[in-house]
Amino acid sequence: xxxxxxxxxxxxxxxxxxxxxxxxxxxxxxxxxxxxxxxxxxxxxxxxxxxxxxxxxxxxxxxxxxxxxxxxxxxxxxxxxxxxxxxxxxxxxxxxxxxxxxxxxxxxxxxxxxxxxxxxxxxxxxxxxx
Amino acid sequence: xxxxxxxxxxxxxxxxxxxxxxxxxxxxxxxxxxxxxxxxxxxxxxxxxxxxxxxxxxxxxxxxxxxxxxxxxxxxxxxxxxxxxxxxxxxxxxxxxxxxxxxxxxxxxxxxxxxxxxxxxxxxxxxxxxxxxxxxxxxxxxxxxxxxxxxxxxxxxxxxxxxxxxxxxxxxxxxxxxxxxxxxxxxxxxxxxxxxxxxxxxxxxxxxxxxxxxxxxxxxxxxxxxx
Numbered sequence: 001x002x003x004x005x006x007x008x009x010x011x012x013x014x015x016x017x018x019x020x021x022x023x024x025x026x027x028x029x030x031x032x033x034x035x036x037x038x039x040x041x042x043x044x045x046x047x048x049x050x051x052x053x054x055x056x057x058x059x060x061x062x063x064x065x066x067x068x069x070x071x072x073x074x075x076x077x078x079x080x081x082x083x084x085x086x087x088x089x090x091x092x093x094x095x096x097x098x099x100x101x102x103x104x105x106x107x108x109x110x111x112x113x114x115x116x117x118x119x120x121x122x123x124x125x126x127x128x129x130x
Numbered sequence: 131x132x133x134x135x136x137x138x139x140x141x142x143x144x145x146x147x148x149x150x151x152x153x154x155x156x157x158x159x160x161x162x163x164x165x166x167x168x169x170x171x172x173x174x175x176x177x178x179x180x181x182x183x184x185x186x187x188x189x190x191x192x193x194x195x196x197x198x199x200x201x202x203x204x205x206x207x208x209x210x211x212x213x214x215x216x217x218x219x220x221x222x223x224x225x226x227x228x229x230x231x232x233x234x235x236x237x238x239x240x241x242x243x244x245x246x247x248x249x250x251x252x253x254x255x256x257x258x259x260x261x262x263x264x265x266x267x268x269x270x271x272x273x274x275x276x277x278x279x280x281x282x283x284x285x286x287x288x289x290x291x292x293x294x295x296x297x298x299x300x301x302x303x304x305x306x307x308x309x310x311x312x313x314x315x316x317x318x319x320x321x322x323x324x325x326x327x328x329x330x331x332x333x334x335x336x337x338x339x340x341x342x343x344x345x346x347x348x349x350x351x352x353x354x355x356x357x
Contacts, residue, residue: 087204089197098212101204
């Protein structure tokens with residue numbers, strides 16, 4: 001687990017292969033495709049974010065893409081679009097943007113399907129039971 | 131505290147709804163009472179049914195972000211959800227003293243291309259607007275909606291002068307929790323049926339329910355162009 005402290009400001013691309021907690025400021029792009037990114041209560045991010053899971057306790061401005069889950073905690077703030085199969089937004093969190101859970105979910109399902117199986121079919125349980 | 135609880139109890143007694151829990155008043159203001167109660171809904175089920183046939187429908191939610199609604203619409207129903215909290219717009223303009231600019235603001239507020247949104251959860255935001263602002267918002271929403279798209283609107287028929295918004299938390303397709311929270315202004319007036327139809331003159335009313343919660347639930351559909 002790596003920690004970027006309160007006094008650190010990073011401008012540019014940030015990538016890695018271990019879990020990361022940011023308490024400082026990052027502008028640009030964050031790429032942690034196989035790891036968990038935590039934006040701490042003091043963290044301020046202006047970036048496109050790609051990670052396995054993202055936990056937001058601070059501020060994020062920019063689009064967030066996670067292959068597993070995005071979790072915006074109480075007092076966390078996201079201004080941007082979220083693409084992730086699972087999204088949790090706590091009471092008291094701020095969010096403005098779009099949430100796309102299907103596309104991310106479909107991608108994950110398609111990766112698991114054997115070759116030749118039709119794609120783009122409605123997923124069971126996704127539609128409203130009338 | 132006891133008085134506040136009693137007054138809320140009285141309020142919900144008048145509304146005659148299924149009350150489950152009522153929270154106590156905030157200690158810092160007599161008008162920041164918060165309540166949390168569950169009520170049946172008839173229009174939500176029909177609204178959801180209209181989205182059923184679509185693959186990944188685009189849904190515009192004009193209420194504040196509610197985590198469980200995001201899960202319900204996104205994870206369970208496969209909707210692409212866009213949250214645009216109009217109450218925050220109203221609060222900001224009220225605070226800045228620029229309410230007269232709201233009609234112009236609403237004509238430019240949404241960035242989605244016209245005719246691309248499959249469903250709109252308008253909730254009761256129109257109750258908090260004066261007529262020109264309500265008309266501007268209703269016209270913008272009608273433009274955003276695709277042909278055959280649906281809009282769900284709630285309109286209060288009860289007198290409520292307390293500055294409170296309501297978060298509508300989806301329990302299931304037949305029940306909603308009404309969770310109130312402080313607003314910068316009260317409901318402006320009760321819109322009559324005719325007023326509402328005029329606001330959405332480009333849409334057709336498909337269903338209208340007057341609920342025991344004193345809320346009129348209305349479902350609108352945008353007519354498909356004649357071929």
